[in-house]
Amino acid sequence: MFSEQAAPTAQGLLAPPSAEPPTFPRVPVSGYSDCSQPFQLGERSFSRQYAHIYAVRLAGMRPGLEQRARSQWGNDIALRKLSELQAGEKCCVVGTLFKAMQLQPSILQEISEEHNLVPQPPLPKYIQPSDELILEDELQRIKLEGAIDVQKLVTGTILAVYGSEQDDGRFLVEDHCFTGLLPPLPWTGPSSDRFVLLASGLGLGSVSGEALLGTQLLVDMVTGQLGAEGEQSCAAHITRVILAGNLLSQNTQSRDTINKAKYLTKKTQAASVEAVKMLDEILLQLCTSVPVDVMPGEFDPTNYTLPQQPLHRCMLPLASAFATLRLVTNPYQANLDGVRFLGTSGQNISDIFKYSSMDDYLEILEWTLLAGHISPTAPDTLGCYPFYKSDPFILTECPHVYFCGNAPHFQSKLLQGKEGQRVLLVTVPDFSATQTACLVNLRDLTCQPITFSGFGADSED
């Protein structure tokens, strides 16, 4: 899409200097509204227990699930709470899933270091064949078995199971269902080609500098300096750039200040300071030319728990001067030109990856959409703020573009729903590793990856 328009004038710049070269005005932002208010925390108090989230989550998703269950298994099925179960009766129960995993890192095991037990090393996946699923509702819990994929599901999912209670106290599942796709939002997308660039994992501050040329090429392309005239005019159609997390690299998370004595670390700066300065310069270059939304990620200087609050403006003095810079939360939801975007920096997906047998980030992304919740593992294995009034991670509207950052590779899929929903699922790859960013065309919800490369000593392709 990008290239076809540009092709005719491809060789145009292989010529002696011509007259005044054209400048293209950037396509103006017609409709932008930030819908991520639920993710912005006001004053925070951590004095609450996390149990409230589950209660709120269940209460919030129960009506939708009951409706789905009825539509799936018939209007006359019995919806029971766990306390009302009778042995042998086929019914449907709505509850929260809990997966008892042996390998799950537990704080109790860490405390048991006193007994000289080796602490558990971090594993890529914590699943084991001996894991069990337990369904909980407000008052009771019951073990599940049957036609349910134990390995695939994760703790914190709200689902409806259809089956009957056995004599030994377990629930035999015949079928289960999730909330599924929500009713579609009205489509008011643009009629002409508009692009949004999604990139994540810039990884500034890392020791290796190979990604830096790629980053510079990316910035150049978006600001219109790179490429022949055709390409520059296409780049002028990029209405927005969304940086989905991990702007700093993992190397900046040096723990020296914690481990070393104070007198050794007195004059040393945190590695993130340099990286943030570099980030500021890059953002300044971008902001002078295109609106940018910056989402924090796992290694960025903001809070650890989800929802991550926006980076503070004082860290980016040069770029913050421009109105085109927007510092937003993670997860992030916004309406761009009538297209609803929803996405995270990838922590939720990678957490599910660790505790589920699903290997494909795109599959996990799709699954969270169908499960109706952005990050079901949130308080259990992923840090989360103790919400008690409402769970903002429950999906209330079906987005048009659903993305996650920092995936190992680029993948995208257009999901078609039964009620006419069209959702573009995009896994945005880690730029520092893959040098790839994604370009989403808002008009027809397609996505194209863009790769940047320089040449090395052994330039092969």
Next chain:
Amino acid sequence: VTYKWLSYTLGVHVNQAKQMLYDYVERKRRENSGAQLHVTYLLAGNLLQNGHVCHKVAVVREDKLEAMKSKLATIASVHVYSIQKALLKDSSPLYNTDYDIVKTNLQHCSKFSAIRCAAAVPRTPPDAARAPAPARSPPRHRDPDAAVNGHGPPAAKGPPQQHRGIMGMFAAKAAAKPQDTHKEAKAEAKEAPGVSAASSKPPTKNNIMNNFFGKAAMNKLKVSSVPEQPKEEKEVVKPSVAGAEPESSPNTAAEKPGKKTEPARTQQKDKKSKTKRADRSDDEEERDPENVKKKRKRIKQLQSDSSDEEDVPPSPTPEEERAPSPPPVPALKTELEPASTEGSAAGRKRKRKRVLKSKMFIDEEEGCMGKTG
């Protein structure tokens, strides 16, 4: 020489810069002048990869250009990326060149690009916020000579800084200074890279001037006033720069005329904290020089008539011309007229004068009685 570097240096549109490079290459090649030029191109196009169409943007060497072209299904753009005399092993010099030139022109990085964004206007700063002054002088273009010679930007940076620092008058002295200021500028750049280079140059200028006077009146510590004056000049509050400058220019005297009261007011707090820091950090260093200075002063004053006490010794004269503003550091202030704001300074000054007077008295007496040396 990359197209971006050329565009910033000559002040032309990026597309024109690319065309210029191409033209240059063609001409040189046609002339067969023997000098081997290595060219890198930027190639962009569509590539079928993993089942979907991927847009690829790559910087390739000339010898690999055709190979890459054949790999791409459709070519979106080709243009000259850079020219260099030596064969590049990898693309990091290109990146470094671009990085340097962009860093020195951060405020105007979209000036020569092909896309103009109407929405990218600097925010009007609220009272609490601090925004860089919108009206900065445009990036000083390097001297055309330096640019066309094709020296890398680091070399080009050296002479322009010297040029700027030398403000005509101080040519001789400044010859010794550029090293210091260069180092200072580098240190400043490192310590406050957030500040664009344009803003770091006025302080460099001031520091050079200050250094000139500072050498003559060596140990006049007006550490805090150094950041004040450049800051006041710029009307921008940059505490980071202020933090950097006291450390980098401990021996300068503040000579800037034209105080601006408003920034001075807002900087009161910063000033006080910084003088404290400066005092603490510089106290040890300056003890000895202070003593030396004291000795010097006394000798000077003794040599001059007692009536010449009011007559300020020549070295601090330039200081007097400028109105001093900031809170005093203990050693300095004999030269400060009572125009100085703090009473304690005046008190100290008076004390010193008293001491000197008595000594002189004694000496005079001794002189009367006979030479004691």
